[in-house]
Amino acid sequence: MSPDTPNEDPRSIVWFDIDNTLYSASAKISQAMAQRIHAYFVDLGLDEDEASELHHAYYTQYGLALRGLMRHHDIDPMDFDQKCDGTLPLDDLIKPDPRLRKLFQDLDRTKVRVWALTNAYKNHAQRVLKILNLEDQIEGLVYCDYQQIGFTCKPEPDYYHNAMKEANVSDPSKCYFIDDSQRNVTSAKELGWGHCVHFCEVGMEIMDGGKTKQLVRNTNDNDPESIPQITDLEELRTLWSEIFV
Structure with missing residues (x-):
């Protein structure tokens, strides 16, 4: 050692x-978070259906949607954190x-x-x-x-x-x-x-x-x-x- x-x-x-x-789960924090992540995808220029499908695909493939966003869209992870997790009314x-x-x-x-x-x-x-x-x-x-x-x-x-x-x-x-x-x-x-x-x-x-x-x-x-x-x-x-x- x-x-x-x-x-x-x-x-x-x-x-x-x-x-x-x-x-x-009745607190519905996962729902509130999902709405914010969806909005983040839409802000990248995707339409509603594309945002939903890509969100699910990245989550499934990478464990977290953020990791797919970082890999394929070169986003700032701290911007994501501020706009998604950071705005949750916990x-x-x-x-x-x-x-x-x-x-x-x-x-x-x-x-x-x-x-x-x-x-x-x-x-x-x-x-x-x-x-x-x-x-x-x-x-x-x-x-x-x-x-x-x-x-x-x-x-x-x-x-x-x-x-x-x-x-x-x-x-x-x-x-x-x-x-x-x-x-x-x-x-x-x-x-x-x-x-x-x-x-x-x-x-x-x-x-x-x-x-x-x-x-x-x-x-x-x-x-x-x-x-x-x-x-x-x-x-x-x-x-x-x-x-x-």
């Missing part, structure tokens, strides 16, 4: 996704939840560290955590660095590898992870992350790459290898009972 590398923390690490996980859409804060407080910090893992830029992530009154409960934040050329995002394996490197954890089996995206948790599990959970508010509608998607329950619940799916974060107290006080 390099003398500049800190000793690895022996505790496990809990990774929480932020958007549509720490708050309900204070009107989400509020602190004492029940959620108590969930975080009840995690046994002698056994785990708690980090956030998001595909948003740090400004948006920090805004959400502040509004939800969780800033002091999160020890670290891994985000998509829009200012970095070729930045990675979930569900790409390199994103998870980089997250582990940043948090100084070498054993993927010590990673607990919850995300509202089935793709994201599946990717993490395939990399050996030991305790993956899919948060899914069944019946809710979200925007997925600019397209409306209704959340549905897994059909393989009887498969012992399947990823557990929950509809309420309180269920983590049972699934991850070993890391709660």
Whole structure:
């Protein structure tokens, strides 16, 4: 080990996704964001149908519409962040939840560290955590660095590898992870992350790459290898009972 590398923390690490996980999809932030991204495409000179199709195509191919915009349209990612994420009226859409804060407080910090893992830029992530009154409960934040050329995002394996490197954890089996995206948790599990959970508010509608998607329950619940799916974060107290006080 390099003398500049800190000793690895022996505790496990809990990774929480932020958007549509720490708050309900009923807040409709994904819809508000989709409208802003659509408008951004239209401002590039595309008509409404072209903007919708390209938005979805870039999201599907690159994980984030922004990465397609950067690659094919040479846009300024910070301009995108300011006009899309930066204009979301988050204070009107989400509020602190004492029940959620108590969930975080009840995690046994002698056994785990708690980090956030998001595909948003740090400004948006920090805004959400502040509004939800969780800033002091999160020890670290891994985000998509829009200012970095070729930045990675979930569900790409390199994103998870980089997250582990940043948090100084070498054993993927010590990673607990919850995300509202089935793709994201599946990717993490395939990399050996030991305790993956899919948060899914069944019946809710979200925007997925600019397209409306209704959340549905897994059909393989009887498969012992399947990823557990929950509809309420309180269920983590049972699934991850070993890391709660």
